[in-house]
Amino acid sequence: MIPREILHLNSRHLGRSIQLFEEVPSTNDLAASFAHDPDAAGTVYVAEHQTNGRGQYGRLWQARPGSSLLLSVLLFPPAELRRPVILTAWAAVGIAQAILELTGAEARIKWPNDLLIGGKKVCGILIEQSGGVVLGFGLNRSQTAEDFAAVGLPDATSLGMISGTNPDAITVLKTVVQHLDAGYDRLLSGERITPESQWKQRIGLIGRQVRIDLADGGQRVGRLRDMSFDGLELETGEHAIEVILPELIRGLSANF
Ligand code: BTN
Numbered sequence: 001m002i003p004r005e006i007l008h009l010n011s012r013h014l015g016r017s018i019q020l021f022e023e024v025p026s027t028n029d030l031a032a033s034f035a036h037d038p039d040a041a042g043t044v045y046v047a048e049h050q051t052n053g054r055g056q057y058g059r060l061w062q063a064r065p066g067s068s069l070l071l072s073v074l075l076f077p078p079a080e081l082r083r084p085v086i087l088t089a090w091a092a093v094g095i096a097q098a099i100l101e102l103t104g105a106e107a108r109i110k111w112p113n114d115l116l117i118g119g120k121k122v123c124g125i126l127i128e129q130s131g132g133v134v135l136g137f138g139l140n141r142s143q144t145a146e147d148f149a150a151v152g153l154p155d156a157t158s159l160g161m162i163s164g165t166n167p168d169a170i171t172v173l174k175t176v177v178q179h180l181d182a183g184y185d186r187l188l189s190g191e192r193i194t195p196e197s198q199w200k201q202r203i204g205l206i207g208r209q210v211r212i213d214l215a216d217g218g219q220r221v222g223r224l225r226d227m228s229f230d231g232l233e234l235e236t237g238e239h240a241i242e243v244i245l246p247e248l249i250r251g252l253s254a255n256f
Contacts, residue, residue, distance in 0.1 A: 001021065013181055013184050014184060015073075015174075015178075016043075023051060026136075027047050028134050031074040043074055049065035062151065067143050068140050070138050071176070082129060089195055089199035099115070105117050121153075122162070192229065200226075205224050212249055213251035215248055222234040222242070231245055
C-alpha cells in the first residue's frame with residue numbers, strides 16, 4: 001500500500017514519519033502489519049477513509065471520508081508500560097490535551113477509553129497488542145449534528161461542533177501527535193504521578209457514588225475514594241473498602 005504523502009515531525013518517539021493514505025481497510029491493521037519491524041516504531045498511519053474501520057468489542061467504526069482524524073501508531077514500549085490501563089491513560093490524556101489546545105474544551109474520559117465533551121463522544125480509542133502495541137483512534141473533526149443524526153449517532157460531537165469552526169486536518173494531526181509524543185516520553189522516563197493524576201482528573205468521579213461493571217459480568221456499587229493504575233478504591237460500606245484492579249473493569253459510571 002502506497003501512502004499519498006509522508007510528513008515528518010521533529011518529535012522523539014511518535015511521528016518522525018507520518019504516512020497519509022487515501023483509503024485503507026483499517027489503519028490499526030496497517031500498523032499491526034509492521035509489528036515485526038523495529039524500524040517502524042513510532043510510525044504514524046493516517047487515512048482519509050477506512051473501509052473496515054474497527055471499534056471496541058468487534059464493532060465497526062464508520063466515518064465519512066475526510067471527516068475524522070483516523071490514526072494508528074505502532075510502538076514497542078518496555079514491558080512495564082504494556083498495561084492496558086497505562087496505555088489507555090496515556091492516549092486519552094494526550095488526545096484530551098490536544099483537544100483543549102485546539103478548541104479550548106475540556107474532554108472527560110469515559111471508562112475505558114472514550115473521550116466525551118458535554119456528555120457526547122468526540123473520540124474513540126482502540127489499543128491492540130501483538131508483537132507491538134498499536135494505538136488507534138478516531139477523532140471526530142468536521143461532522144455536523146445532522147451528519148451524526150443521519151447515521152444514528154445523536155450522542156456524538158466533533159471538534160467543529162465544539163469550536164464553531166472546523167480545525168484544519170493537518171493542524172489537528174500534528175497537535176495530537178505532539179501531545180502523545182510528549183506524554184510517551186514522560187512515561188518512558190519513569191514518570192507515573194503526573195500521568196496518573198491527569199487521567200484521574202479527566203475521569204472526574206472521585207468522591208462520587210459509582211457503579212463498576214466487571215469484565216466477568218459482576219457489578220460493584222459504592223463511593224469512589226481514590227484511583228491509581230494499581231486499583232480503584234471503592235467504599236462499599238461504612239468501614240468496607242474494596243480495591244479493584246483496573247484490568248478487571250469494563251465500565252465505570254456515576255449515572256446509573
Ligand atoms: C471505539 O469503538 O470507540 C474505538 C474506535 C477506534 C477507531 C479507530 S479509527 C483508526 C483506527 N483504525 C481502526 O480500524 N480503528 C481505529
